[in-house]
Amino acid sequence: MSAARAEPAAGIAIEVEGLRKTFGDHVVVDDLTMRVPRGEIYGFLGPNGSGKTTTIRMLCGLLTPDAGRGTCLGYDIRTEAREIRAKVGYMTQRFSLYADLSVRENLEFVARLYGVPAPEKAAQAALERLGLEGRGRQLAGELSGGWKQRLALGACILPAPELLLLDEPTAGVDPQARREFWAEIHALAAEGLTVLVSTHYMDEAERCHEIAYIAYGHLLAQGPVAQVIAASGLTTVTLEARDASIGAPAMAALTREIEVRPGIDMVAPFGTRLHISGRDPAALEAALAPYRSRPDLMLTADAPTLEDVFIDLMRRSKDARK
């Protein structure tokens, strides 16, 4: 008999607090607390090796935390891993399909493996849903990266999970295929599925209802994108040349000159423009004053991008660890 499901706070798919995981003496996840509402697309961001995959594995009971507690879909992540896994679709970074089986055969195989009733019908429905009908007989190994990921998503949703855990599902996939993949993720969320997705792409972060940013095992920011940007406390100014008189080498020299000035926390080139940010608006303005009076340059107030905010968070976290 399956364990009785604890009644989670209304509409909450995941709620964990104080999660910690170490491998040897390496603390990979430290005091991580997060809450994911049901039906939401929750983006998980952070530099390589920051503990995203480890967290995802703890959430679905594949890894036991050293400390902390939590529930996933109302089940205890420490003691009810089996119940969690029955309701979760997990697409790992190296999700593999059978390269020498056709697309249809792969889906039918997954359906049988999970005991899905009427596996052939279920596979057909998945083919239609993901626009794969025309490719049913193609070998999975011959699909392009984008179609492979779509097939992997199809396999994940075949057993009708309540929660999808997608670990960098679109890494290396072209923009058009990524856009289609995300349209499907939104359609699934609209049907009530909760999706936790890790990504390194900023445009994908902006497609999430909420995001969490994790660096060096610590959760540094969490909330809707606009809220995370507003909470960053960064002020940003864009600098560009008024005409083509300033070439790339001069702009590079300008970058080096500006980034060491007191009051400047970050300078990031975007094509022919520089994105200059600081956390103290008065100090930022003082640092930029000499450039405002230059007739060949134009400085305009701008909103920080999500990328500016993440880079700033990562730097500050690195500094705090020194």
Ligand SMILES: Nc1ncnc2c1ncn2[C@@H]1O[C@H](COP(=O)(O)OP(=O)(O)OP(=O)(O)O)[C@@H](O)[C@H]1O
């Ligand atoms: N089983 C393990 N044994 C030892 N170290 C591990 C193990 N799994 C992960 N690590 C280490 O834990 C750290 C966090 O890894 P994790 O895969 O969780 O990061 P990530 O944020 O998912 O990274 P990426 O964005 O590169 O996928 C890394 O330094 C990794 O080498």
